[in-house]
Amino acid sequence: MRRFRAAAVGAATLSLALTASACGGGSTTGGGGSNDSPKTLTYWASNQGPNVEADKKILRPELDKFEKKTGIKVKLEVVPWSELLNRILTATTSGQGPDVLNIGNTWSASLQASGALLPWDEKNFAKIGGKDRFVESALGSAGAADKDPAAVPLYSMAYALYYNKKMFKEAGVDKPPATWDELVEDGKKISKGGKWALGAEGANLSNNIHQIFALGKQHGADFFTEDGKADFTSDGAVAAVKQYVDMMGKDKIIAPGNAEYAQNQSLSDFAKDKTAMVLWQAAATTFKSQGMSDDEWGVAPVPVASGAPGQGKATNSMVAGINMAVFKNTKNIDGSLKFVKFMTSDAEQKILCESYGSVPPVKAAQDDPAFDRPELKVLRDTLAKSAAPLPQVANESQFETAVGTAVKNLFANAAAGREVTTASVKAELVKAQQQMSKQ
Amino acid sequence: MQGGKEPSGAAREPGRGPRRRPGRLRRIGLPYLLLLPALLLELLVHLLPIVVGISMSFKELTQFFIRDWGAAPWSGLDNYKVSVDFDAPVGEALLHSFLVTCAFTVLSVGLCWLIGTTAAIYLQEAFKGRGFLRALFLIPYALPVYAAVITWGFMFQRDNGLINHVLHDQLGLTDSAPFWLIGDNSFFALLTVSVWKGWPFAFLIMMAGLQNIPREMYEAAALDGAGVWQQIRRITLPSLKSVNQVLVLVLFLWTFNDFNTPYVLFGRSAPEAADLVSIHIYQSSFVTWNFGTGSAMSVLLLLFLLAVTGGYLWVTSRERKSAHV
Numbered sequence: 001m002r003r004f005r006a007a008a009v010g011a012a013t014l015s016l017a018l019t020a021s022a023c024g025g026g027s028t029t030g031g032g033g034s035n036d037s038p039k040t041l042t043y044w045a046s047n048q049g050p051n052v053e054a055d056k057k058i059l060r061p062e063l064d065k066f067e068k069k070t071g072i073k074v075k076l077e078v079v080p081w082s083e084l085l086n087r088i089l090t091a092t093t094s095g096q097g098p099d100v101l102n103i104g105n106t107w108s109a110s111l112q113a114s115g116a117l118l119p120w121d122e123k124n125f126a127k128i129g130g131k132d133r134f135v136e137s138a139l140g141s142a143g144a145a146d147k148d149p150a151a152v153p154l155y156s157m158a159y160a161l162y163y164n165k166k167m168f169k170e171a172g173v174d175k176p177p178a179t180w181d182e183l184v185e186d187g188k189k190i191s192k193g194g195k196w197a198l199g200a201e202g203a204n205l206s207n208n209i210h211q212i213f214a215l216g217k218q219h220g221a222d223f224f225t226e227d228g229k230a231d232f233t234s235d236g237a238v239a240a241v242k243q244y245v246d247m248m249g250k251d252k253i254i255a256p257g258n259a260e261y262a263q264n265q266s267l268s269d270f271a272k273d274k275t276a277m278v279l280w281q282a283a284a285t286t287f288k289s290q291g292m293s294d295d296e297w298g299v300a301p302v303p304v305a306s307g308a309p310g311q312g313k314a315t316n317s318m319v320a321g322i323n324m325a326v327f328k329n330t331k332n333i334d335g336s337l338k339f340v341k342f343m344t345s346d347a348e349q350k351i352l353c354e355s356y357g358s359v360p361p362v363k364a365a366q367d368d369p370a371f372d373r374p375e376l377k378v379l380r381d382t383l384a385k386s387a388a389p390l391p392q393v394a395n396e397s398q399f400e401t402a403v404g405t406a407v408k409n410l411f412a413n414a415a416a417g418r419e420v421t422t423a424s425v426k427a428e429l430v431k432a433q434q435q436m437s438k439q
Numbered sequence: 440m441q442g443g444k445e446p447s448g449a450a451r452e453p454g455r456g457p458r459r460r461p462g463r464l465r466r467i468g469l470p471y472l473l474l475l476p477a478l479l480l481e482l483l484v485h486l487l488p489i490v491v492g493i494s495m496s497f498k499e500l501t502q503f504f505i506r507d508w509g510a511a512p513w514s515g516l517d518n519y520k521v522s523v524d525f526d527a528p529v530g531e532a533l534l535h536s537f538l539v540t541c542a543f544t545v546l547s548v549g550l551c552w553l554i555g556t557t558a559a560i561y562l563q564e565a566f567k568g569r570g571f572l573r574a575l576f577l578i579p580y581a582l583p584v585y586a587a588v589i590t591w592g593f594m595f596q597r598d599n600g601l602i603n604h605v606l607h608d609q610l611g612l613t614d615s616a617p618f619w620l621i622g623d624n625s626f627f628a629l630l631t632v633s634v635w636k637g638w639p640f641a642f643l644i645m646m647a648g649l650q651n652i653p654r655e656m657y658e659a660a661a662l663d664g665a666g667v668w669q670q671i672r673r674i675t676l677p678s679l680k681s682v683n684q685v686l687v688l689v690l691f692l693w694t695f696n697d698f699n700t701p702y703v704l705f706g707r708s709a710p711e712a713a714d715l716v717s718i719h720i721y722q723s724s725f726v727t728w729n730f731g732t733g734s735a736m737s738v739l740l741l742l743f744l745l746a747v748t749g750g751y752l753w754v755t756s757r758e759r760k761s762a763h764v
Contacts, residue, residue, distance in 0.1 A: 089505065
């Protein structure tokens with residue numbers, strides 16, 4: 001008897017193991033999507049609010065509304081930023097992903113290249129009310145220009161210059177700077193006695209890229225050639241990186257300690273009256289959570305050399321935001337499209353974007369009075385007139401790492417008191433470019 | 440376990456009933472049959488991923504193919520060539536991180552061993568408060584790695600961290616507050632955390648090893664006039680040799696492959712001075728989405744570790760054999 005039991009256990013273990021391995025592999029075939037489980041959906045939301053719990057509180061009532069309307073139950077998982085990309089990659093490789101998910105809009109082209117996301121052709125767009133409903137610059141950040149978008153814009157954001165009114169007053173600065181020269185000039189007045197003019201997140205690769213990208217545009221650099229090849233070492237790119245790092249090294253208006261910031265510490269410094277300005281996207285909710293009231297800070301467009309933001313050399317922000325994508329091998333394709341339609345509907349856009357402090361990428365929703373606050377007006381204007389999407393190329397992720405690290409290293413040098421020269425900036429960027437694979 | 444007892448019982452009573460003939464087969468076959476599930480699982484859990492990893496290292500596996508990686512184009516030895524071309528940026532960076540890891544491992548294992556052994560010897564004698572000290576020393580080993588390393592990260596912050604507060608503000612040992620999480624000092628920050636995390640294990644193993652040395656040997660040595668140092672050199676360390684051999688090997692493998700500490704301390708892009716191989720490979724694979732090259736680097740690392748471990752085991756086992764002769 002005992003032997004039988006042992007054999008049975010062995011056989012059971014074996015069959016379990018085999019099933020497990022069968023599940024793990026071989027599921028990458030097909031992928032057109034089906035309607036095998038029409039009653040449920042899994043949704044991976046990115047962490048937008050102050051924490052994961054806050055997101056659940058904001059999203060749950062909306063998901064229940066959707067269930068009431070359609071009878072489809074949505075299983076929600078809020079994924080922290082640090083994990084999201086890895087989770088998506090794992091889901092892509094194994095084929096075991098959610099039905100609908102949020103992606104950072106800078107990843108659109110990279111994820112599009114993997115072929116895991118449902119392409120948004122005319123037919124799919126028609127099911128959610130058409131392409132024309134969305135702001136153009138937001139659509140530009142949803143995939144490579146010559147392909148059907150890999151996602152639909154969900155929340156939009158842009159960079160603005162946030163300034164601490166009290167610190168401005170103390171330093172005798174009466175209005176926010178419109179050009180970089182003014183910013184440096186005002187900055188020198190403010191940067192005294194342990195106070196600093198501008199905050200930076202020197203060790204945050206993505207933030208470095210966002211700042212460098214806008215400055216690069218102002219110097220006529222794109223970081224990628226027309227045919228998608230890395231072009232990090234142009235004079236414009238070198239000048240942009242140098243200008244940014246010089247604000248710490250040469251102009252001394254960024255605190256050296258900011259070179260190791262990567263967890264939004266510059267926002268705390270701002271709220272504690274230690275740093276007078278930050279270049280940030282939709283910072284209102286964070287300031288509030290740091291105990292700052294809305295009248296303690298002001299907001300203005302990010303400076304440009306000429307003083308008037310616009311297209312091309314007057315670009316002053318990347319198109320920041322979150323897109324919503326459908327996994328190609330979803331088991332509930334109809335439900336997924338219905339869900340995207342619901343989340344991007346005028347009514348839901350108003351509710352969600354107001355909760356998150358972002359700008360709706362849906363034109364009709366922008367007219368709501370809730371988005372008439374001075375901060376959102378600046379962000380909305382920037383998005384509509386002077387923002388450009390990051391290069392929509394398949395190796396955008398590599399660009400962020402390579403160039404973001406170069407800027408981080410240069411900040412580390414500036415902070416340590418070593419001189420940052422045009423040659424040393426170029427050398428770092430050459431190294432970054434060499435690290436890009438030959439794709 | 441229950442099933443395992445049967446064959447030996449059957450062997451002792453060969454004449455038990457009519458099932459005599461399959462006895463031999465059962466005696467030899469059953470243990471293997473019972474091992475089979477474990478063996479198969481071992482294959483699935485360990486060997487299969489290794490085989491998959493090796494096959495990936497021969498492919499041009501980028502974001503274009505992760506969804507169906509079987510279809511990625513064959514690239515032959517390209518990934519290996521790129522990894523070991525030390526004049527080109529990818530190979531140069533890999534070599535750099537390899538050398539950093541070697542230096543880091545030697546220092547970390549050495550310090551862990553030294554501190555652990557010293558503490559174990561010190562706590563060998565019974566005295567008041569020994570239990571408390573033992574528990575205290577083992578705390579780093581019991582804490583969750585993630586939480587502990589995050590705390591270290593806070594302490595190493597330049598402007599608000601405890602380390603600079605003590606070194607600079609209170610003791611005045613440095614002219615200006617140094618950076619620990621960026622630039623060259625990051626190596627020492629990483630080393631500090633690694634040793635803090637690793638030495639309690641050495642301490643634990645050494646304490647266990649010390650229990651096996653008969654007290655009489657020390658007493659006899661003391662009678663013969665041997666001082667504390669001589670006792671440690673002539674009795675303690677030689678008696679701990681086999682324990683040491685295992686301890687050093689385990690610490691070496693753990694430290695060389697440590698991923699959690701640098702990742703939690705520095706995030707996805709470690710400063711050059713603290714760019715350990717494990718995080719470098721992670722970056723090649725998961726951050727720059729070049730899984731083929733990352734796999735090739737992993738295979739190279741595996742070969743290196745196998746060679747070192749094999750060599751080490753060969754030397755130590757030869758020593759052991761000659762010692763027994």
